[in-house]
Amino acid sequence: QVQLVQSGAEVKKPGSSVKVSCKASGTTFRSDGFTWVRQAPGQGLEWMGGITALSGTTNYAQKFQDRVTITTDESARMVYMELNSLRSDDTAIYFCARCGPSLLGYFDHWGRGTLVTVSS
């Protein structure tokens, strides 16, 4: 079955960057899209952006447009999300999820999440 395994928790200083990884298995990968969603402590879900694995086409939420980069490594079946210029309010659990290649539909499989803590 489809599995998305994410990298471990991170603690970062304000102003630094974090790169979270997500390894996909049980899926063709090339025909998939992948998306990133975050959840601040006690808060709801917030979409950040997504990528089409085949073409590398990305689509970012306007809020994160200037700070986030989503990439893939097809040979390693990896998806990455890098967030720059971290602030304390970026403290959250970051989830990767699989979606269709159009990036427009539902998210049918999710990773378990990666906690990123931003603190001086």
Next chain:
Amino acid sequence: SYVLTQPPSVSVAPGQTARITCGGNNIGSQSVHWYQQKPGQAPVLVVYDNSDRPSGIPERFSGSNSANTATLTISGVEAGDEADYYCHVWDISSDHVFGTGTKVTVL
């Protein structure tokens, strides 16, 4: 931007029916998806494209969507259904939008 409004909480006795609403402007013209999230866990897709269920999701979970309100219905609620539930749409002007979330408590 497109806003999806859910009630903060819904309480239901075991065996009864829980209805969770998701309000949005002309949401009936959108495809709505629903996720269940238990504490400390990742969200799980329970309904997609308004009323379809992924494999492995019990028939107790059903969805509908019309006019300005989409609804997730959980029939015969069980203790294990206690969780947060989020609706989700893709909107051409706002991209992916999640509802505010509803905490379902089984009494």
